[in-house]
Amino acid sequence: MPELAPSSRPRRARWLPAFLRRWGISLGSLASGLVTLLVFRRGLPHVGWLVGYVVALWVLFAVLTQGRAALVRRGRRVVVRAGEYTIQTLYHGLLLFVLPGYFASTTFDGPTLPFFLVLVAVALLTTIDPWYQAVVDPRPWLGAALFAFALFAGLNVALPLVGLSPGTAVLASAALAGIALAPSWLRTRGGTAGGLGRAAVIAAVAALAAWIGRPAIPPAPLHLVGPVVARGVLDLTPVDPVRRLTVTELRAWGGLVAFTPVAAPAGLRQPIEHRWRHDGRVVSTVRLATPVEGGRSAGFRTYSRKADFPVAPAGRWTVDVLTASGQLIGRVRFRVDA
Secondary structure, X not given: OOOOOOOHHHHHHHHHHHHHHHHHHHHHHHHHHHHHHHHOOOOOOOHHXXXXXXXXXXXXXXXXXXXXXXXXXXXXXXXXXXXHHHHHHHHHHHHHHHHHHHHHHOOOOOOOHHXXXXXXXXXXHHHOHHHHXXXXXXXXXXXXXXXXXXXXXXXXXHHHHOOOOHHHXXXXXXXXXXXXXXXXXXXXXXXXXXXXXXXXXXXXXXXXXXXXOHHHOOOOOOEEOOOEEEEEEEOOEEEEEEOEEEHHHHHHHOXXXXXXXXXXXXXXXXXXXXXXXXXXXXXXXXXXXXXXXXXXXXXXXXXXXEOOOOOOOXXXXXXXXXXXXXXXXXXXXXXXXX
């Protein structure tokens, strides 16, 4: 009598536990991250949470960096792996915590998009354990870079929450992230003094690079709240907002107003400017007389009026809202038809 083919049911039964062992923690991390995004998607991040994440991450990084070799010699690889996994979890929590702030501050057709995409990619990498183990674990230099990036991203949001301007926050965050790498250098040739010297050089280089690249860094947590282009403003309320109008209407109105409420942390005073562009070319820059004052959930209402349109104003128009240091807070768009 021929043997019966084995049932596929046991194979399916074995497949599910194997899948859960490999991907279960990652799926759980992703679910918890989505909950974090839902909980903190409104309003500004809380500085206490950010500082807690940053301090915990740095302390664990410093302890594990200094003690890794001794733990491995004693056969405590499980302790090392537990520490590495905790650091990965802190990366995951910190990046997902600041992600909504960067999302609100990112202009998706502007220079800040690449930074946001890198932030999303790193957050996803720290969520999926098999990817993290394959990409980061074999490359210590990448682990150090990931640590510095996570600290920079967190501090760049936290420092404006205590009153620093976005431009100053970029410099300070980059420098502090560089200094935080000091534990990686203390065990190298040159001893403590040499390690601290290398960390200081890295901090200076990082601050310089961040300052040069600041136009590409979203000024989180600053963001626009319902920006529009309108015929005018009455009692700090836009009148006849438009997205598209004709040359005849534009001339009849005598100009347009870019109305751009800016949400900012309480205690922050930030000068801003409006940069009007016609088909991508800058035609005028208006430095607003009143700085943005933070603390208003509906945003600090700012606007500028443009009356000196060119003879042929038809085309695509944008108004960029920038900080005094040149970081793009947001953009409002409209079109003039012939």
